[in-house]
Amino acid sequence: MLTDRGTGVPGHRRTFAALRKWVAQALAVVRQVVGAPDYVRYVEHHERCHPGAAPLGPREYYAEFVSRRFGSGTSRCC
Amino acid sequence: MRRPLSVLGWTAIGVLGATGFGVLALRRGESINAAWLLVAGVSSYLVAYRFYARFLALKVFAIDARRATPAERLNNGRDFVPTSKWVLYGHHFAAIAGAGPLIGPTLAAQFGYLPGTLWLIAGVVLGGAVQDFTILVASMRRDGKSLGQMAKEEVNSVAGTAAMVAILAIMIILLAVLALVVVNALKASPWGLFTIAATIPIALLMGWWMKALRPGRVLEASAIGVTLLLCALVAGRWVSQDPTWSGWFTWTGPNLAWAIIIYGFAASVLPVWLLLSPRDYLSTFLKVGTVLFLAVAILVLLPPLRMPALTRFTDGTGPVFAGKVFPFAFITIACGAISGFHALVASGTTPKMLMRETHAPLIGYGGMLMESFVGLMAMIAAATLEPGVYLAMNVPASTLGPTAETAARKIAEWGFTLQPGTMEALARQMGEATLLSRTGGAPSLAVGMATILGGVVSGPGLALWYHFAIMFEALFILTTVDAGTRVGRFMLQELAGYVWKPMGRTSWYPSIVVSSALVVAGWGYFLYQGVVDPLGGINSLWPLFGIANQLLAAVALCVGTTILVKMGRARHAWVTVVPLVWLTAATLTAGWQKVFAADPRLGFLAHARSLAGSAGPDAARMVFNDRLDAGLALVFMAVVLVVIAASAREWWLVLSHRRAAEVHESPFVETAYAD
Numbered sequence: 137m138l139t140d141r142g143t144g145v146p147g148h149r150r151t152f153a154a155l156r157k158w159v160a161q162a163l164a165v166v167r168q169v170v171g172a173p174d175y176v177r178y179v180e181h182h183e184r185c186h187p188g189a190a191p192l193g194p195r196e197y198y199a200e201f202v203s204r205r206f207g208s209g210t211s212r213c214c
Numbered sequence: 215m216r217r218p219l220s221v222l223g224w225t226a227i228g229v230l231g232a233t234g235f236g237v238l239a240l241r242r243g244e245s246i247n248a249a250w251l252l253v254a255g256v257s258s259y260l261v262a263y264r265f266y267a268r269f270l271a272l273k274v275f276a277i278d279a280r281r282a283t284p285a286e287r288l289n290n291g292r293d294f295v296p297t298s299k300w301v302l303y304g305h306h307f308a309a310i311a312g313a314g315p316l317i318g319p320t321l322a323a324q325f326g327y328l329p330g331t332l333w334l335i336a337g338v339v340l341g342g343a344v345q346d347f348t349i350l351v352a353s354m355r356r357d358g359k360s361l362g363q364m365a366k367e368e369v370n371s372v373a374g375t376a377a378m379v380a381i382l383a384i385m386i387i388l389l390a391v392l393a394l395v396v397v398n399a400l401k402a403s404p405w406g407l408f409t410i411a412a413t414i415p416i417a418l419l420m421g422w423w424m425k426a427l428r429p430g431r432v433l434e435a436s437a438i439g440v441t442l443l444l445c446a447l448v449a450g451r452w453v454s455q456d457p458t459w460s461g462w463f464t465w466t467g468p469n470l471a472w473a474i475i476i477y478g479f480a481a482s483v484l485p486v487w488l489l490l491s492p493r494d495y496l497s498t499f500l501k502v503g504t505v506l507f508l509a510v511a512i513l514v515l516l517p518p519l520r521m522p523a524l525t526r527f528t529d530g531t532g533p534v535f536a537g538k539v540f541p542f543a544f545i546t547i548a549c550g551a552i553s554g555f556h557a558l559v560a561s562g563t564t565p566k567m568l569m570r571e572t573h574a575p576l577i578g579y580g581g582m583l584m585e586s587f588v589g590l591m592a593m594i595a596a597a598t599l600e601p602g603v604y605l606a607m608n609v610p611a612s613t614l615g616p617t618a619e620t621a622a623r624k625i626a627e628w629g630f631t632l633q634p635g636t637m638e639a640l641a642r643q644m645g646e647a648t649l650l651s652r653t654g655g656a657p658s659l660a661v662g663m664a665t666i667l668g669g670v671v672s673g674p675g676l677a678l679w680y681h682f683a684i685m686f687e688a689l690f691i692l693t694t695v696d697a698g699t700r701v702g703r704f705m706l707q708e709l710a711g712y713v714w715k716p717m718g719r720t721s722w723y724p725s726i727v728v729s730s731a732l733v734v735a736g737w738g739y740f741l742y743q744g745v746v747d748p749l750g751g752i753n754s755l756w757p758l759f760g761i762a763n764q765l766l767a768a769v770a771l772c773v774g775t776t777i778l779v780k781m782g783r784a785r786h787a788w789v790t791v792v793p794l795v796w797l798t799a800a801t802l803t804a805g806w807q808k809v810f811a812a813d814p815r816l817g818f819l820a821h822a823r824s825l826a827g828s829a830g831p832d833a834a835r836m837v838f839n840d841r842l843d844a845g846l847a848l849v850f851m852a853v854v855l856v857v858i859a860a861s862a863r864e865w866w867l868v869l870s871h872r873r874a875a876e877v878h879e880s881p882f883v884e885t886a887y888a889d
Contacts, residue, residue, distance in 0.1 A: 178292075198425065200292075205293070206487075
């Protein structure tokens with residue numbers, strides 16, 4: 137089996153991991169375009185800016201996100 | 215070496231665009247290809263973006279690459295989020311694109327394709343994109359403040375209050391006319407109604423999925439939702455062919471109007487996660503996907519335009535809506551050329567997501583160019599129809615008469631040909647009972663879209679593509695209706711809170727129910743009257759909407775001009791003053807004619823007079839509605855004149871040094887993103 141020099145990880149695994157990363161990035165872009173919540177991004181932001189405090193759970197985060205984005209109506213154009 | 219190449223490239227684009235306009239202007243009496251329209255449009259967009267948007271950014275507003283944006287300074291991981299520029303471009307476009315740029319050009323095609331096309335291109339380059347960009351920059355420099363707040367702070371509180379009243383009144387008319395378009399598209403169409411009705415249980419399922427089953431998994435839920443929706447679309451054919459089921463889903467106009475009114479109320483009082491947010495995601499995916507697909511299909515197919523460049527209806531005798539090409543072409547095509555509503559988006563979520571100041575031209579100016587391109591596609595879709603077919607679909611039955619034969623005779627009087635069998639054959643092809651007098655623009659746009667999409671992917675058949683197009687339009691119009699009702703409810707609560715404190719508490723249930731009911735009653739009244747109007751409703755409501763939307767744009771341009779004057783850039787203020795003057799002239803002329811014109815087809819008051827003494831059962835109601843519409847048009851005009859006067863006073867005070875030129879920008883903070 138082909139292995140990457142030095143790492144011992146099989147080549148197809150590495151390709152698979154790269155593909156997964158690429159798909160995750162593409163989905164994150166789609167989320168931003170349609171204005172969908174991104175829990176992973178929120179947790180990263182929280183850990184960077186408020187270290188020590190516990191972030192909201194996924195359920196609470198979503199509830200807060202939805203009421204913030206849609207609560208007072210969205211500006212949708214004609 | 216790079217510079218000469220760039221000069222050469224831009225000269226080539228300029229020449230190409232000029233050739234496109236030349237062909238559009240000079241070819242007469244033979245059909246031309248849609249490619250010329252696209253060449254003229256796209257070349258103009260490129261040149262305008264490269265030169266004019268850059269001039270606005272560097273010279274007029276002095277965009278500062280070193281200045282941190284609100285997204286960077288106030289980043290909270292929620293609404294203030296620095297977003298990469300192409301992602302934000304998509305996000306902003308999805309928020310501004312709606313039914314306006316699709317329906318407006320379709321209706322304006324009664325003048326021929328030329329007036330609408332020229333206004334779509336010139337209007338966006340000099341007006342619409344400038345407005346969106348100006349308001350985006352102004353809001354970005356003020357921590358994402360809204361248009362109303364900026365009008366209050368930068369002009370004065372009179373202008374602020376006037377802007378808020380204008381926004382609420384415009385919202386009411388906008389929702390009524392859009393809902394009317396949906397009613398006319400779904401009336402007596404079991405296939406269309408079944409598909410749209412299916413979106414409600416689908417949205418409830420998505421809402422439950424995202425809230426309870428898999429919290430926050432929007433993409434997953436949307437994928438399921440879109441799949442189910444396409445299943446419902448396919449199943450709709452079976453529903454329309456089954457006698458029992460098609461009976462259940464064949465509704466009259468008034469019943470559909472009531473259903474939409476009840477739906478709007480429910481969406482406003484129910485929690486947003488249940489109905490509103492899932493439908494918003496569903497419609498966003500469908501909207502962006504369909505617009506991209508349509509663009510590709512038009513480029514692949516390059517259909518010939520069957521509509522003449524100019525029709526005889528430019529003289530004001532048009533049967534789709536009354537009025538001459540000036541001013542009515544300019545208010546009928548509202549959103550694709552310039553739209554006041556965009557000022558609400560450009561001062562809403564988008565300024566809170568800009569990562570760098572230097573991204574503002576792409577998002578604000580470039581986003582609006584794309585909207586204008588959507589308008590061009592709608593114009594192409596309408597102009598690919600035979601003029602006779604276009605008229606048979608868009609002229610109300612009170613003019614065309616009840617049958618294909620009477621319609622064909624009437625259309626022959628106008629100098630166009632329509633074989634009586636053509637409409638029946640077309641209706642059969644599209645899977646509808648009839649396509650005669652299907653006013654509102656949506657059905658004729660759907661026939662045009664089905665012909666184009668079906669020309670590229672023929673497998674599903676024209677009937678499926680037709681109903682796909684109807685579903686696409688109705689879904690995002692209804693999304694505007696539910697979101698707009700909610701926005702209107704919050705504005706009403708804020709206004710009512712000044713009168714009686716408890717009404718201002720936005721989460722107090724009695725206040726929610728009362729204010730939602732009032733907003734729904736407001737647009738519901740105009741919707742219902744439009745549905746039962748023997749003249750079809752579109753003739754009176756669409757111009758009112760156009761006038762209102764363009765007047766909101768005038769308010770936004772007033773705010774923009776005031777900010778420029780106060781920034782000490784009065785010598786560049788023509789960038790907003792020129793579109794402001796044109797818009798005010800066109801819109802006030804249109805408003806004046808709608809109220810006072812002597813022709814009863816055009817003027818509200820003349821129409822009311824023509825009914826005086828009539829013994830018809832509807833006469834009294836129609837007279838009342840004519841007077842109401844006239845009053846509303848006068849209120850819109852008065853409000854915008856107040857804002858213009860208040861702004862002009864500020865300009866004079868600042869320019870004559872009676873008042874210090876002070877802008878309320880947030881203080882400068884250096885960005886950490888600098889390259």
